[in-house]
Amino acid sequence: DQQVKQNSPSLSVQEGRISILNCDYTNSMFDYFLWYKKYPAEGPTFLISISSIKDKNEDGRFTVFLNKSAKHLSLHIVPSQPGDSAVYFCAAAGAGANSKLTFGKGITLSVRP
């Protein structure tokens, strides 16, 4: 059973426009959420995270929104750049100090010049 769902496998956006990547989760015990970006032949790299006590976290061009009641989060990238083209994974963790992450299947973002 997929506890973290990224239902859209791909997204194509024009350079300079906003990219919105969505993620849904089912496990109400998750209280920390992360986005990772992955280029081919590399490991995932951390992008941004949000704790369940917040509903928004911003870092430069990247903003993550969390809607706990809907069990939904989204990553906004604005403006999108061709170098943002990669696979984006949403991940979730439960309370505690352990680092077990539950990942979605990923979304392939293509930013067209």
Add this chain to the structure above:
Amino acid sequence: DAGVTQSPTHLIKTRGQQVTLRCSPISGHKSVSWYQQVLGQGPQFIFQYYEKEERGRGNFPDRFSARQFPNYSSELNVNALLLGDSALYLCASSLVGPRVTFGSGTRLTVV
């Protein structure tokens, strides 16, 4: 500073064989975790070790085992390899908490 380093980068094994994958965490990181990523899927948690003790285990068969050494490096062992074990194996390290740093992975192909 060196990131998380994994070796080897690529590996081809025959069904039934055994494989050992190695990982060195970022200096100062005491937690190491292992993930399996098959094509088209997100990484799936296999193990977490902290201070040489197993702190978590994912839904993987007993053919998978791991350990962490006093210098916090780690090995993942897979016995009796199956074709379905072909995947990218990712090691990640962290100081504490869920934000982890991944290595580039070991691509295992079982033929």
